[in-house]
Amino acid sequence: MYRYIVNRLLLAVPTLVGAAALVFLLMRLIPGDICLVRLSGGGSVDADALAACHADLGMDRSVLLQFLSFLGGFATFDFGTSMWSGKPVSYEILTRLPISLEIAVLATVVAIAIAIPLGTLSALRQNTWTDFVIRTVAIAGIATPSFWLGIIALIIVLDVTSAVSGTPWMPPIDYVPLWQDPVRNLSMAILPALTVGYRYSAVTMRMTRSAMLEVLREDYIRTARAKGLVHRLIINRHALKNALLPVVTLIGIEFAFLIGGLVVTEQVFNLNGIGRLFVQAVQNQDYTLTQALVMLVVAVFVLTNLVVDILYAWLDPRIRYA
Secondary structure, X not given: OHHHHHHHHHHHHHHHHHHHHHHHHHHHHOOOOHHHHHHHOOXXXXXXXXXXXXXXXXXXXXXXXXXXXXXXXXXXXXXXXXXXXXXXXXXXXXXXXXXXXXXXXHHHHHHHHHHHHHHHHHHHOOOOHHHHHHHHHHHHHHHOOHHHHHHHHHHHHHHHHHHHHOOOOOOOOOOOOXXXXXXXXXXXXXXXXXXXXXXXXXXXXXXXHHHHHHHHOOHHHHHHHHOOOOHHHHHHHHHHHHHHHHHHHHHHHHHHHHHHOOHHHHHHOOOOOHHHHHHHHHHOOOHHHHHHHHHHHHHHHHXXXXXXXXXXXXXXXXXXXX
């Protein structure tokens, strides 16, 4: 197991380098110049001032030197300074990451709490009214955009609170850590977590149902039933653990996607997270910040896939890592 983990971590290095090269090249292909954006102000730009800006940001060096400098900074966790704000990139990311990470974790908890029980129940009650209702809920969740559901949730909350207390309630927009003020923190995070978690659970629910139906047809399940084992024991110990293998993979991929993929949801709920920072960095042509954000998402995907592969051995003892 330890050898497998070390090998996977070593394989992550060329993956990260390849992703760094790709994003570095694509960012340079985007038309525009951040120095022109910073200096123009709607008018003409002095050539000397433009050259000084390029030199200050290191853009006057060759592309190869810029790329090597970027790799060196990434290896030492020094992501440089934002070209737009002038603040350290690590500060910009660490300021926004807790919000997106909390929403992603809460949405994952909501999705697991909804999807696995309902997906299992749907498989056990195949082609009954229970199955049809659960499948309808799942398909509705897949077809409903999270941002639209978020808008509807806000409207309902506003109407209900206005009718009850006479004053409409809006979730706070400033982030307060959970350990400082749990009530204020959860009041900000619960609505986006529920809206994102519902769609997340819909996809996971469908996968859980399909995996359970496949496992329930296996010979060892028939043997367990023939031996007279308790039905709940068969489902929990034999069927569900094996059916969770593809479900865990899907949960891991969705969680990694949520770290940088909550752009529209953060816009709806006015959250200052990583997704919103991503859009701002691209709009401002901030190469340094955009590259660091992309590498953050890539690193999260690599780490999540490693954790998912390790969970396989716990879920299915037949899996062995050479």
